[in-house]
Amino acid sequence: MYKPGSKELYCLGNLPAASESINELMPKLLARLNSASELKTRLFSIEFLSTLSGQMLVTLIYHRPLGEEWNLVGETLQKEFGIQIIGRSRKQKISLTSDFVTEVLNIDEQKYQFQQIEGSFTQPNALINQEMINWALTQVGQQQGDLLELYCGNGNFTIPLSRRFNQVLATEISKSSIRALNWNIEANAVDNLKCARLAAEEISEALQKVRPFRRLAEIDIDSYKFSHILVDPPRAGMDEKTTAFAQEFESIVYISCNPETLAVNLQQICETHEIVATALFDQFPFTPHMESGVYLRKK
Numbered sequence: 001m002y003k004p005g006s007k008e009l010y011c012l013g014n015l016p017a018a019s020e021s022i023n024e025l026m027p028k029l030l031a032r033l034n035s036a037s038e039l040k041t042r043l044f045s046i047e048f049l050s051t052l053s054g055q056m057l058v059t060l061i062y063h064r065p066l067g068e069e070w071n072l073v074g075e076t077l078q079k080e081f082g083i084q085i086i087g088r089s090r091k092q093k094i095s096l097t098s099d100f101v102t103e104v105l106n107i108d109e110q111k112y113q114f115q116q117i118e119g120s121f122t123q124p125n126a127l128i129n130q131e132m133i134n135w136a137l138t139q140v141g142q143q144q145g146d147l148l149e150l151y152c153g154n155g156n157f158t159i160p161l162s163r164r165f166n167q168v169l170a171t172e173i174s175k176s177s178i179r180a181l182n183w184n185i186e187a188n189a190v191d192n193l194k195c196a197r198l199a200a201e202e203i204s205e206a207l208q209k210v211r212p213f214r215r216l217a218e219i220d221i222d223s224y225k226f227s228h229i230l231v232d233p234p235r236a237g238m239d240e241k242t243t244a245f246a247q248e249f250e251s252i253v254y255i256s257c258n259p260e261t262l263a264v265n266l267q268q269i270c271e272t273h274e275i276v277a278t279a280l281f282d283q284f285p286f287t288p289h290m291e292s293g294v295y296l297r298k299k
Contacts, residue, residue: 017286019050029058029081038073049118052126055084055101057118062089071096086118100180102187107133107160113187114154115180121153125283132293133160135279136230136253139295140164145227148249150200150242154180157230157255158195159188167224168193171203194219200231200238204245227251237261240268247272252296257283259292266294273298 001010014023033039047059066087074096078085087094100117107130116122123129136157143165152158152170154177162168172178181195196215206213206221229246231238232255243265246252252273256262273296283291
């Protein structure tokens with residue numbers, strides 16, 4: 001960005017919305033990058049992924065191919081700052097160690113590990129995320145039924161909620177998120193959770209026996225007795241068909257990053273369900289955006 005009415009760059013000395021560890025690293029890393037031509041030449045963007053567990057993943061994005069010399073200098077930089085580095089350019093990705101970090105969240109007095117892959121969706125605010133998950137756990141209590149989750153991502157809600165249900169079936173269409181979810185299932189020793197790479201409309205068709213799916217071949221759909229559904233859709237919310245599918249469940253946990261599309265979906269859902277609890281979470285500080293949660297039961 002440029003200062004108004006001029007071509008002078010607008011420089012930020014800090015970024016209050018980012019974690020303390022990112023704010024601490026940024027100026028030191030910038031100085032180090034500017035001291036090495038192999039690191040700074042045609043570097044145009046840097047992405048940071050920090051965790052409460054202390055890990056930091058930094059992606060350096062270039063307008064040029066990266067070669068062996070960049071690898072050597074990058075490895076030195078990793079050791080110097082105790083971080084993980086990825087180099088990216090057109091059709092090129094170099095992970096000097098790995099392309100993920102391991103976050104540790106304290107949920108309901110228990111620690112959970114979550115693999116967070118570079119470039120894949122994860123909740124951006126770990127401290128608020130813990131509060132969101134605890135809120136969801138409080139609403140559902142301890143259940144004798146099963147849980148279906150749509151848009152499950154890497155299992156952010158799925159993993160802790162699995163301890164409150166007999167069985168859990170989680171669906172997601174992103175391959176990288178499914179990869180992370182499978183890692184998280186094993187890391188947290190969860191034995192009652194199955195995941196399938198299916199879109200929301202596909203799991204609806206599978207449960208209604210409209211058509212079979214090979215991706216569900218190893219999952220016994222008929223063994224589930226769903227009492228709850230959790231949905232955490234993208235900003236566009238749920239379409240009318242998916243909303244109608246959610247209305248078939250006794251209880252709904254709806255996590256939303258867009259109050260406007262949430263309000264549209266709730267107009268339809270409240271024809272059959274009543275709102276039991278709501279919550280707002282300032283997931284995106286210094287912005288007008290808000291994360292919200294709604295818990296509903298069938299009338």
